[in-house]
Amino acid sequence: MAEVVNIKRLAQELNISIATVSKALNDSYEISLKTKNRVWTLAKELNYTPNPAASNLRSHKTKTVAVIIPCVANNFFSLSIKGIEEIARQYGYHVLIYQTHENIEAEVAFTNSLLNGRVDGILTSVSSSEYNSEYYTKLVKKIPLVFFDRVYENLDAVKVTTDDYEIAFQATEHLIECGCTKIAYLYGLENLPAGKARFAGYLDALKTHGIAADEQPVVKYQDDEELNLQHIKELLRKYKPDALFSSIEEFIIPAYCACREMNLKIPNDVKILSFSNLSTAKLLSPSLTTISQPAFEIGREAAKSLFKILNNKQLDDEQNIILKSVLTKRESTGC
């Protein structure tokens, strides 16, 4: 009863060899259906499940992937993980989580610690603190890797991103159509392609509409809510913009608070628009115009690509999967 249940035990009870049991469990063609059935029924009866460590050791497959992200307590990333986990379940994979807290050293340390066979592949959305592409250039040769949202470009790896440039362009045009001419930019992810693309979309939209771009005031994100609040207030005081374009969700609270503290009415005095996956955007006061990324789908697509690679399936030609974001116009831009 207390006896351990492993392949050896199954073999003994059935009076066959452990090799046969192993093959039967893996549905090998070498084993007759009759024997397979005997093995399967006994395995179920004894509640046998293979020991993962032994299996990994021998087969070099772990059925595990790692997700490395800045922080799980974030609407975008928690939704991505939800998507990843859902696909992982379908493929029978396990999901390990690592948070970098935007620290490149932690990111590298975690990643390195996974190269000893702990996982079969990695899904990552890189930290914003630095852009260290030498490291990742080497890394992608060592282990199957898929980037999502925050990527390194020009690498031989699948990258799942969104139409940052286009949607930022479109959103900026929306503000211009609402009559804004002094649109300030709340700048996040400045070291990353996503952040740069958003900013470029914003600048190009201004240029297209004949608004001098280099005079547009910018606040860069700091990891300190109070500091961001101060900077935005300063921005509002000095430049008196008629709109704030926030490129990351983290600016929403300080932006709203700054307007309140300075008695500026949204959207009459200042219009606000932000990249965000906040589910309560429509309940804010006033409701917030958002660019929402399909975080859940990004997670799903990234996971699907990785599992295709791990199962040696042909990837659909393209290494760059680009999903569309959605601009939802609400009261904060006068809609």
Add this chain to the structure above:
Amino acid sequence: MAEVVNIKRLAQELNISIATVSKALNDSYEISLKTKNRVWTLAKELNYTPNPAASNLRSHKTKTVAVIIPCVANNFFSLSIKGIEEIARQYGYHVLIYQTHENIEAEVAFTNSLLNGRVDGILTSVSSSEYNSEYYTKLVKKIPLVFFDRVYENLDAVKVTTDDYEIAFQATEHLIECGCTKIAYLYGLENLPAGKARFAGYLDALKTHGIAADEQPVVKYQDDEELNLQHIKELLRKYKPDALFSSIEEFIIPAYCACREMNLKIPNDVKILSFSNLSTAKLLSPSLTTISQPAFEIGREAAKSLFKILNNKQLDDEQNIILKSVLTKRESTGC
């Protein structure tokens, strides 16, 4: 160069036995400092990291824990995971994530799949669909397990919870002090101790203040936002309550929407108060009075307890760790 780097390789290069290398790497007292240093420097030089599968197989330690929760895309759970992950890093543990989507069968299936030595312990917040304590009674004997927030009572396991009864009592009193007499209850987690405690706190507060409790209307949570909206609207129409006490975050959006659609002003016509970890509660229109649970700390405490168990440290007498929630009064209750 391409040669694999494992203990055997280290042993060869240093002309010592693999046993010595293994012991040196594990800082065994049997090995001289001189030898240890030779091993450590070579290991660092060759970028050696032990193969986890081999190590697990032999030592029956995985340095891995599983977190089983309903859904990661939820403010409470994503914060909890953040806390768990942070402690796990300190202890050098890895964290696996599994989502049950409130499905008890998935929950049991995941848990069972972890009993073959894949993890050293489990952190779980159980699904709300059913209360199946026989299963968990057996389970806690098989593997170190810590419950957080959503627990099974009367089991020999650490449980990290919050003061649900007290804070619900206090919140209800707050509504009564605001002049409410017809307080409707939006009921979630009804199968779980947390849900029952919240409801009991609400009922007892009413009783204490001489309000007939059994006439209070209740809406029970369904996994369908549209349905919840309809039910709340129906509730508002039929019973004309002067307050809504929402026991879970998921009721916030339908509650606000219902009031808007029925042209009821918050807080003048209806006051609203909800359990919630929404970071933007203060930005809602109107800002929302919340009971926020210390989700991050709950995760941290749960993880700490588990790692103490795994490291055979003495647990501080008590198996029930109860943290305090915070009632933040805002405009939605007229504050």
Add this chain to the structure above:
DNA sequence: AAGCTAGGCGAAAACGTTTACGTAATTAAA
């Protein structure tokens, strides 16, 4: 009847560690 083929199975090595135990050399105790 001899030779072949294929199907079904088993023996044994291997994966990379950890660890119980043995042993030699050195040191301490008698």
Add this chain to the structure above:
DNA sequence: TTTAATTACGTAAACGTTTTCGCCTAGCTT
């Protein structure tokens, strides 16, 4: 000086699988 204890290291088994290779039998083909 002999004996006991200690230190430092090695041998080899074990963890539970997977997989290569080979064997045996039964059924065919000539």
